[in-house]
Amino acid sequence: MFDESDESGGFVKNLSKLAENNDPIETSLYEKYDVKRGLRYSDGRGVLVGLTRIGDVVGYEIDSTGKKVAVPGRLIYRGYSVEDIVRDTERRHQFGYEQCVYLLLFGELPTQRQLDEFTSFLGTLRTLPPNFTEDMIMKAPSSDIMNKIARGVLASYSYDPDPENRDIANILRQCVELISRFSTLAAYGYQAKRRYYDGKSMYIHNPVPTLSTAENFLRLIRSDKSYTRLEAEVLDLALILHAEHGGGNNSSLTIHVVSSADTDTYSAVAAAVGSLKGRRHGGANIRVIEMMDDIKAHVNDWSDENEIAEYLRKIARKEAFDHTGLIYGQGHAVYTISDPRAILLRDKAAELAKEKGCEEEFNLYRIIERLAPQILYEFHGDKKRICTNVDFYSGFVYTMLNIPRELFTPLFAISRIAGWSAHRIEEIVAGGRIYRPAYKNVSEERAYVPIEDRVEHEPICPVKKDDSGVVTGGPSD
Incomplete structure (x- = not known):
């Protein structure tokens, strides 16, 4: 990683500002052109782009x-x-x-x-x-x-x-x-x-x-x-x-x-x-474990449903854990009432928890599984039905396996x-056909500007040279 205190780091930092400022796209444009962001319809269904027998x-x-x-x-x-x-x-x-x-x-x-x-x-x-x-x-x-x-x-x-x-x-x-x-x-x-x-x-x-x-x-x-x-x-x-x-x-x-x-x-x-x-894909169970570490540290009685529920509400209000308002391990893009993987893994986790002496912690998971969907409903209504997903239990299982x-x-x-x-x-x-979805270009066409007529819109660290003309600063370093 570049050290932002040196010249090359400063150069890259300023370039990154140019890149970041160059690409914002107003949300209204996605609505105007009926863009299926994430290849999803507004109700969460995926856009059909292929067929499978798998x-x-x-x-x-x-x-x-x-x-x-x-x-x-x-x-x-x-x-x-x-x-x-x-x-x-x-x-x-x-x-x-x-x-x-x-x-x-x-x-x-x-x-x-x-x-x-x-x-x-x-x-x-x-x-x-x-x-x-x-x-x-x-x-x-x-x-x-x-x-x-x-x-x-x-x-x-x-x-x-x-x-x-x-x-x-x-x-x-x-x-x-x-x-x-x-x-x-x-x-x-x-x-x-x-x-x-x-x-x-x-x-x-x-x-x-x-x-x-x-x-x-x-x-x-x-x-x-x-x-x-x-x-x-x-x-x-x-x-x-x-x-x-x-x-x-x-x-x-x-x-x-x-x-x-x-x-x-x-x-x-x-x-x-x-x-x-x-x-956003494979690392979700790690976020569940991190959240559970936080809950275990702040909830004194792991069997007290009222205390657990109140702390979950604090998480949902963005007052606790990572302040995102997310209760990790809850919700899925497709599953609504239940995630069959979570049910199967939960049942097997009960056996492992007994062998490992983790029954108290397993019961905490069960309480959160029951409470979290209702608490999220309190905050978001019925915009989307929420169920516990497999990530909620997989990290717990791996932890019990000392992985x-x-x-x-x-x-x-x-x-x-x-x-x-x-x-x-x-x-x-x-x-039989290469994927080639469409992207709508929403930028305006502009007249080309010769280099001698261009104006620098953002200060960039100057490139320095020594007495022999060798570059000593900027991206060459």
Whole structure:
């Protein structure tokens, strides 16, 4: 970062003012030209820009008059309810994320033989290519694990013998390798961050091919490689619930847009990682945890609903926490009455809370889940029906699993790479046209001004030169 006290920092600071002042657009213009900001209609519905067979997110229905009608939330993978997938996984006492990967990629539920073969194949791919860990992770650590994953994805291009081949078989091979290796990339990136940024010990364990994605990840991030069965089951559930969420979420749309340009798999997936890294997308559960830290610090009795409600009102009035008026973990772009992911994860979190001795804290979460929608209704009315979303419980679950906060969003990526891969293949097979939405230019045309006649509208730090004419200040420094 530039030091604003030196000449180059001052130069950039003034240029940034020019850039900032140059781009304001009046809100009235969006209304005048009927712009669907964020590709959404005024009632929150997304603009239809594509078709998909991969996943569906149901939170409302449209009645005969065209009005939205709220319904209990449902999440569908390839036509199957995720709730049914989770219940069957629990009944069989097996890990279910790998089955979801198979379903999302190939469109059908696998037989036990197919699942065993596919899971075994994924396991054989978890180890990174020779010298990758040393050259691409240890020699270039990052303070942000999502950044490290994106760089790892792009670096994988150099280790691929056929990176530009757009045949579906080759793209599928690339996607399966990335799905398998994402947990390793994240875990090793975290270990490098511990060593080079936190000054702590670094542990590089080898993945075990016979273990599930959830088991391997817990093994790779822990110094003693140990975990309980329940811990792995809870993490596996979180991976199932985050594997796919329709084509309209920001990162899945990103992979459709970038893939439509006919680029390589690694560039498309890295772009999706960059989208998910955004605080408005993949980092929401961290804000929930930060908010809960604040609530626990200011609410004396975690069982007193009146005290909890009053503090939530202070947050809603912008008098507490981050003064945004937001109660994090509440509300969703599609779900209205309920988020099915939150319900499933909450039920499993109850088991983990009992094992970890966190039942008092879990009860606090349950009280807030019940109170927050009503309190937000007090402030905003029925403009939008609010329900608790999956982010409200996922961060709590990861905390009970002793997973560091810097790995919360990477865990999202470890799961969502399955959906991204399915969407990339779908775009290549069925898309066939590069995304090119319209932007209305609202600036006026101007007569060109020769350089000798131009007036400087904003002071910019002068560029200095020494006696020999060498630049010593300004952007060259």
